[in-house]
Amino acid sequence: MSKIKIGAVISVVAVAIFALYIANPSSYQLWPKCPFKLLTGLDCPSCGIQRFFHAFLHGDFLHAIAYNYYLTYALPYALSFLVAMALPQGKYKNSLKKIIESKPAVWLYVITFFAWLIVRNLYHI
Numbered sequence: 001m002s003k004i005k006i007g008a009v010i011s012v013v014a015v016a017i018f019a020l021y022i023a024n025p026s027s028y029q030l031w032p033k034c035p036f037k038l039l040t041g042l043d044c045p046s047c048g049i050q051r052f053f054h055a056f057l058h059g060d061f062l063h064a065i066a067y068n069y070y071l072t073y074a075l076p077y078a079l080s081f082l083v084a085m086a087l088p089q090g091k092y093k094n095s096l097k098k099i100i101e102s103k104p105a106v107w108l109y110v111i112t113f114f115a116w117l118i119v120r121n122l123y124h125i
Contacts, residue, residue, distance in 0.1 A: 017053075017057065020050060020053045020054050021057045023054075024051075024054050026051055026054075034047050043117075044117065045068075045113050045116045046068070046070075046071075047068065048071075049067075052064045052071050069120075069125065070113075070120070073112065074113075080096065080100045081100060084097050084100060
């Protein structure tokens with residue numbers, strides 16, 4: 001990835017983080033709504049991510065986790081991909097990619113993703 005693209009991505013992420021810090025998604029109608037929920041009326045495994053980040057950025061970790069328990073698993077897994085992309089070519093990058101892109105890791109993520117979809121809607125979590 002070129003330095004310009006990386007800079008653009010970092011800028012967009014910084015603006016999104018700042019916006020989530022100052023504007024509570026629960027209070028403002030301008031935040032995007034989940035298309036899955038709009039179509040089905042069900043919560044997707046990612047529903048609550050905006051409220052999660054808002055609470056997290058304000059240091060309210062317990063409320064952040066309560067908005068979406070699955071993110072305590074999904075975010076570190078997603079961040080591991082970002083770390084792998086940022087690492088220079090070499091032994092550590094290859095080792096990390098081998099772990100996070102392995103069939104067992106991917107299948108575990110897929111299975112837990114759909115299990116969470118079912119559990120959160122059955123128990124209204």
